[in-house]
Amino acid sequence: MLACDPAKRLSFNQTISNGDLVIVYEKHDSMKAVTASEGSILQNRYGVFKHSDWIGKPFGSKVFSSKGGFVYLLAPTPELWTLVLSHRTQILYIADISFVIMHLEIVPGCLVLESGTGSGSLTTSLARAVAPKGHVYTFDFHEQRAGSARDDFERTGLSSLVSVGVRDIQGEGFPDEFTGTADSVFLDLPQPWLAIPSAAKMLKQDGTFCSFSPCVEQVQRSCEALRTYFTDIRTFEVLLRTYEVREGKMESLHEESNGSNGSLPSKRRQCSDGNYMFSSTISTVMAKPSGEARGHTGYLTFARLKCL
Amino acid sequence: MSETSRVTWEGCSVLLDINDGDRLVFARLSPAAKLKIGNKNCSLQPLIGSPFGTVFQVDGTVLSPAQGNVNSADEIKDGQVNVESRDNRALVDNNTAQSLTGEDIEAMRKQGAKGNEIIEALIANSATFDKKTAFSQEKYRLKKQKKYAPKVLMRRPVARSICEAYFKKYPSKIGFLRVDTLSLLLSMANVSSNSDILVVDMVGGLITGAVAERLGGTGFVCNSYLGKAPYSMDIVRIFNLSDEICKRILRSPISDLLSQKETAEQILQHDDVCNVESQSNDQMCASTSIEEISHLSENGISDPGAKNTEPVTKACKAPKAGEKAQQEVIDLWKKNGFSSLIIAAPELDTWTLVRDLMPLLANSAPFAIYHQYLQPLANCMHNLQLEKMAIGLQISEPWLREYQVLPSRTHPCMQMSAFGGYILSGTKICSSS
Numbered sequence: 119m120l121a122c123d124p125a126k127r128l129s130f131n132q133t134i135s136n137g138d139l140v141i142v143y144e145k146h147d148s149m150k151a152v153t154a155s156e157g158s159i160l161q162n163r164y165g166v167f168k169h170s171d172w173i174g175k176p177f178g179s180k181v182f183s184s185k186g187g188f189v190y191l192l193a194p195t196p197e198l199w200t201l202v203l204s205h206r207t208q209i210l211y212i213a214d215i216s217f218v219i220m221h222l223e224i225v226p227g228c229l230v231l232e233s234g235t236g237s238g239s240l241t242t243s244l245a246r247a248v249a250p251k252g253h254v255y256t257f258d259f260h261e262q263r264a265g266s267a268r269d270d271f272e273r274t275g276l277s278s279l280v281s282v283g284v285r286d287i288q289g290e291g292f293p294d295e296f297t298g299t300a301d302s303v304f305l306d307l308p309q310p311w312l313a314i315p316s317a318a319k320m321l322k323q324d325g326t327f328c329s330f331s332p333c334v335e336q337v338q339r340s341c342e343a344l345r346t347y348f349t350d351i352r353t354f355e356v357l358l359r360t361y362e363v364r365e366g367k368m369e370s371l372h373e374e375s376n377g378s379n380g381s382l383p384s385k386r387r388q389c390s391d392g393n394y395m396f397s398s399t400i401s402t403v404m405a406k407p408s409g410e411a412r413g414h415t416g417y418l419t420f421a422r423l424k425c426l
Numbered sequence: 427m428s429e430t431s432r433v434t435w436e437g438c439s440v441l442l443d444i445n446d447g448d449r450l451v452f453a454r455l456s457p458a459a460k461l462k463i464g465n466k467n468c469s470l471q472p473l474i475g476s477p478f479g480t481v482f483q484v485d486g487t488v489l490s491p492a493q494g495n496v497n498s499a500d501e502i503k504d505g506q507v508n509v510e511s512r513d514n515r516a517l518v519d520n521n522t523a524q525s526l527t528g529e530d531i532e533a534m535r536k537q538g539a540k541g542n543e544i545i546e547a548l549i550a551n552s553a554t555f556d557k558k559t560a561f562s563q564e565k566y567r568l569k570k571q572k573k574y575a576p577k578v579l580m581r582r583p584v585a586r587s588i589c590e591a592y593f594k595k596y597p598s599k600i601g602f603l604r605v606d607t608l609s610l611l612l613s614m615a616n617v618s619s620n621s622d623i624l625v626v627d628m629v630g631g632l633i634t635g636a637v638a639e640r641l642g643g644t645g646f647v648c649n650s651y652l653g654k655a656p657y658s659m660d661i662v663r664i665f666n667l668s669d670e671i672c673k674r675i676l677r678s679p680i681s682d683l684l685s686q687k688e689t690a691e692q693i694l695q696h697d698d699v700c701n702v703e704s705q706s707n708d709q710m711c712a713s714t715s716i717e718e719i720s721h722l723s724e725n726g727i728s729d730p731g732a733k734n735t736e737p738v739t740k741a742c743k744a745p746k747a748g749e750k751a752q753q754e755v756i757d758l759w760k761k762n763g764f765s766s767l768i769i770a771a772p773e774l775d776t777w778t779l780v781r782d783l784m785p786l787l788a789n790s791a792p793f794a795i796y797h798q799y800l801q802p803l804a805n806c807m808h809n810l811q812l813e814k815m816a817i818g819l820q821i822s823e824p825w826l827r828e829y830q831v832l833p834s835r836t837h838p839c840m841q842m843s844a845f846g847g848y849i850l851s852g853t854k855i856c857s858s859s
Contacts (some may be wrong), residue, residue: 120618120619120620121618121620121621121645121765122618122620122644123620127620127621127746127762127765128621128763128765128789128790128791129761129762129763129788130761130762130763130788130789131762132789133790140590143817143818143853145597146817146818146820150483151858152693159769166557176789176790176856177789177855178788178789178791178853178855178856179789179855180855180856180858190817190855191790192438192790192853194611195616196615196616197614197616197792206465212610212613212614213606213610213824215613216478216606216609216610216612216613216614217605217609218611219607219609219613220585220605220608221586221605221609221610223582223584223585223586223638225430225642225843226642226643226644227430227642228430228620235556235590243613246616246618247618247640249618249619250620250642250644251642251742296803303650313541323477323479324432324477324478324479324582334836336776337831337836338831338833338836341831342833347551349479351831352828353828353829353831354826354827354828355826355827355829356606356611356824356825356826356827357824357825358820358822358824358825358826359822359823359824360820360821360823360825361800361804361821361822361823361848363804363807363821364808365808390443391701392513400582403801403804403805404804404806405800405801405803405821406806407823417829418435419831422479423479425477425478425479425480425481
């Protein structure tokens with residue numbers, strides 16, 4: 119998924135090979151992660167697609183099914199992965215993810231601790247941010263979930279950047295071996311305040327902390343716990359509004375036909391007073407906010423370890 | 427010494443946050459650098475070698491690390507708000523509550539009283555302090571502290587703090603690009619190590635610097651420009667980018683990226699142009715640093731290093747970023763295609779720019795285009811759809827709200843930025859031909 123492997127770097131000559139992870143794009147809201155393998159087929163509402171037709175084609179290609187339907191084959195990115203991964207838990211989306219990485223000031227080479235791993239949506243972006251030399255240690259207390267996350271990171275080619283541990287961070291804290299080594303700690307736990315003392319212990323001087331909580335009561339308790347060790351405590355909510363764009367064709371009235379847009383067809387209409395009015399069609403590109411949006415994801419609380 | 431160091435060094439760039447964001451100043455540390463705080467000229471020498479995140483307090487003209495617990499806006503707490511029996515019914519604003527006069531305070535100062543001692547004296551001589559609620563007592567203390575014992579928090583200048591500081595104090599210089607919008611641009615363009623990112627940055631170099639920070643000395647950020655004169659990249663100098671990272675910031679005119687393989691003659695001409703450009707570039711740097719100084723008085727954002735450290739050795743200078751891309755690198759980009767594209771060019775026509783740059787992107791490469799206005803992005807999106815050049819097209823507008831979180835007093839902040847800009851994002855697909 120990431121360009122840190124030069125062999126997988128996106129380029130004009132990069133084609134799909136057997137075993138590659140491909141994002142199959144049907145529509146804006148309908149995508150699927152597929153591993154291309156010689157003998158396999160993909161069946162969806164657009165028909166039957168043979169993987170063998172895909173191999174050797176560049177990423178970004180449009181491919182056709184037996185009955186003439188088509189899909190696009192895209193190279194995976196953390197953003198696309200977030201849209202296709204299997205939800206084992208509630209996941210973080212692009213607005214929160216981007217803001218977390220920016221606010222935690224994560225750059226290549228950083229050591230990041232995360233709990234819980236959940237479905238690995240944020241973890242994938244954390245891995246991208248610390249690559250090629252940094253590392254993400256992520257912990258989940260659910261053994262099976264941790265295993266599935268490990269499989270996912272294998273599939274997305276991130277296993278060299280991410281280690282998944284099974285551990286109850288709320289109960290036990292982060293492992294002692296990370297004391298004073300972490301550049302950033304991220305918590306997405308039901309009772310984050312229980313893990314805050316451990317998070318503080320793990321961080322380097324001036325290290326950054328973030329906790330994601332859906333409920334304001336969680337935020338309240340976390341902030342109280344943070345004040346002992348942290349400063350610059352700030353809580354945010356970040357949402358995205360998306361827009362629909364379309365070309366509208368609208369009738370425009372004017373009294374005489376001359377002076378109208380020459381190429382546009384004009385229609386003549388008789389008005390009640392007996393005079394004639396002319397109308398022509400004007401087209402405009404228009405944008406409006408989408409009618410539905412995610413109204414709440416969670417509160418993001420950031421803090422910086424106090425300098426002693 | 428570079429972007430990941432936790433301790434400052436001589437020649438290091440820092441963001442000085444004075445009194446909880448009341449004033450934000452970018453400075454380059456040197457023994458000679460001075461900063462005016464209140465009416466005092468303070469040397470920045472004590473900041474050299476201190477950890478980032480240190481709070482300094484001004485006493486006289488000396489900056490020294492603050493001792494013990496420093497009052498801070500986010501630490502006001504009373505915890506007993508529900509059983510608070512005091513209220514403001516007896517408080518009358520008639521300017522008689524404080525019995526200390528200006529002369530008294532000046533006299534204390536002359537006798538060498540520290541800022542904190544003056545604050546204590548003010549509290550002791552306030553007739554109404556005891557009648558205030560614990561919350562407003564804290565507020566009073568904080569207000570006096572800002573005046574009599576200003577504190578300076580030394581922050582790391584990274585994409586986030588630089589963007590926030592500019593957005594707060596001088597937003598037009600970064601095209602009103604809010605920090606959450608910047609963070610989305612970097613995600614949507616899949617900025618990751620070893621990528622070659624094509625950038626059209628007319629927001630002072632903020633995007634170029636932020637991308638370079640994420641590349642960490644791998645790949646390239648190609649800062650491209652229309653015409654002959656590169657766009658200002660001053661903000662890049664504020665980041666503490668290592669030489670390794672600076673080397674990865676290259677500039678190229680868009681025409682060079684678009685031209686077919688050059689003949690020997692063209693290369694000659696090209697070299698001439700190159701010289702002219704590097705000249706104009708130097709001139710620009712000179713003029714913008716003057717501009718930066720004028721910001722100091724008006725907007726509180728500045729690079730005092732430029733003004734105060736003129737006779738400083740070369741070692742203190744920020745490494746040079748933004749060399750002109752050599753033909754071999756350009757050829758490589760043409761051969762492989764860029765990994766992604768970010769545009770923040772409010773003064774260029776979005777659609778024609780995107781149409782021209784799109785062929786430079788590798789297939790399946792993502793792109794993100796910032797604009798303060800919706801219409802240019804809507805037109806661009808519509809045209810990309812008609813021309814079948816990209817899929818996954820979306821215009822997004824981020825919304826960011828900060829909260830005050832305090833025991834029994836949690837609510838959204840009273841002031842918020844209502845607008846952080848629009849982003850058009852998508853993925854390039856193979857041309858159907």
